[in-house]
Amino acid sequence: MKSQATGKTNTVREDFDPSKSGWHVHDKALQARSSGSTQTALFGHSAQPCPHEGNELQESHLRVDSLNRMPFEAITRPMVICGDATQALKLLPEKSIQTVVTSPPYWSLRDYGVKEQIGRDDSLRSYIRSIVCTFEQIGRVLRDDGTVWLNVGDSYTSGNRRYRAPDRKNRARAMAVRPPTPEGLKPKDLIGVPWRLALALQDAGWWVRSEVIWYKPNAHPESVRDRPTKAHETVFLLSKGQDYYYDHEVVKGPHERRLRTVWEIPTEPVKRVNGKADDHPAMMPLSLARCCVAITSRNDSVVLDPYAGSGTTLLAARELGRRWVGVEIKPAFVDLIERRLYMS
Numbered sequence: 596m597k598s599q600a601t602g603k604t605n606t607v608r609e610d611f612d613p614s615k616s617g618w619h620v621h622d623k624a625l626q627a628r629s630s631g632s633t634q635t636a637l638f639g640h641s642a643q644p645c646p647h648e649g650n651e652l653q654e655s656h657l658r659v660d661s662l663n664r665m666p667f668e669a670i671t672r673p674m675v676i677c678g679d680a681t682q683a684l685k686l687l688p689e690k691s692i693q694t695v696v697t698s699p700p701y702w703s704l705r706d707y708g709v710k711e712q713i714g715r716d717d718s719l720r721s722y723i724r725s726i727v728c729t730f731e732q733i734g735r736v737l738r739d740d741g742t743v744w745l746n747v748g749d750s751y752t753s754g755n756r757r758y759r760a761p762d763r764k765n766r767a768r769a770m771a772v773r774p775p776t777p778e779g780l781k782p783k784d785l786i787g788v789p790w791r792l793a794l795a796l797q798d799a800g801w802w803v804r805s806e807v808i809w810y811k812p813n814a815h816p817e818s819v820r821d822r823p824t825k826a827h828e829t830v831f832l833l834s835k836g837q838d839y840y841y842d843h844e845v846v847k848g849p850h851e852r853r854l855r856t857v858w859e860i861p862t863e864p865v866k867r868v869n870g871k872a873d874d875h876p877a878m879m880p881l882s883l884a885r886c887c888v889a890i891t892s893r894n895d896s897v898v899l900d901p902y903a904g905s906g907t908t909l910l911a912a913r914e915l916g917r918r919w920v921g922v923e924i925k926p927a928f929v930d931l932i933e934r935r936l937y938m939s
């Protein structure tokens with residue numbers, strides 16, 4: 596997808612150099628934090644590590660391993676809560692979150708091996724219902740001018756195959772049981788999960804403000820020969836009301852033009868932190884999370900990811916000087932979040 600005037604897409608690269616690509620970052624806090632670097636840290640990795648020294652957030656995050664606690668009256672420091680998203684969000688105060696950047700488990704794609712995980716539900720309908728239910732809590736904790744960036748992938752019906760073989764590159768991408776083809780769909784149909792979910796959220800009262808296509812230039816090849824290879828995912832921008840906080844100046848496209856709806860962002864390779872692989876099977880690129888956090892939150896805002904996975908959103912929030920809260924159901928992923936936050 597190219598813009599008619601410039602022939603360029605909005606592009607976010609690992610080796611991002613704003614002076615070459617035409618992207619511009621106008622985040623004063625971030626610029627101050629990354630001063631001395633020739634690259635901005637908003638997109639891609641900065642040439643120098645992001646400065647965390649003296650960062651009080653680093654020392655003081657709270658890990659909550661049991662949900663049998665009194666609700667928090669205020670979010671005074673960053674925290675990671677280990678548990679089910681809907682239950683965990685009940686601990687948080689009303690209207691305390693400015694923006695949510697999140698990617699729930701995709702329907703029937705992975706088995707994270709945890710009771711109460713979503714995404715393995717037998718029917719598409721109950722998968723959507725679970726997420727809408729969590730969004731009820733998100734709506735409660737979100738400020739009135741708050742927003743949600745929701746990244747969700749699509750999938751195809753299985754044609755009633757009941758098992759997905761492990762993918763050699765991605766061992767979590769195997770399901771012992773695959774759900775039957777949803778009613779009304781046929782074998783090999785594209786399900787349209789992102790829009791089914793977005794419409795359910797719209798029915799539940801959310802505003803669907805934008806559909807962003809995250810184009811992956813380095814998408815894995817597929818063996819299929821009867822359709823184009825999939826190279827994108829969807830990111831919705833949702834809001835609680837008609838008016839909300841959105842800083843259109845903070846990220847600009849080529850020639851200072853406002854951000855477009857196609858974002859070209861390569862998936863990022865698995866890295867090793869202290870000798871251990873960062874082996875979450877569905878990590879979002881840091882640059883994608885940074886972009887979302889920068890646009891819809893301010894310096895002192897609280898950023899939430901209710902399906903935190905390896906903590907990419909939390910990392911982006913910390914880099915940008917925001918406070919943050921993450922919820923993740925799998926204790927091993929909470930360990931991974933802490934490794935990524937403090938040992939890199």
Ligand SMILES: C[S@@+](CC[C@H](N)C(=O)[O-])C[C@H]1O[C@@H](n2cnc3c(N)ncnc32)[C@H](O)[C@@H]1O
Nearest residue numbers: 679680700712713877878879902904905907924
């Ligand atoms: C697509 S991944 C998120 C990846 C994340 N954006 C990242 O960059 O690492 C979804 C995560 O949701 C977690 N999850 C599944 N069911 C959950 C639930 N009921 N409550 C909270 N987290 C859940 C999974 O363990 C998985 O880590």
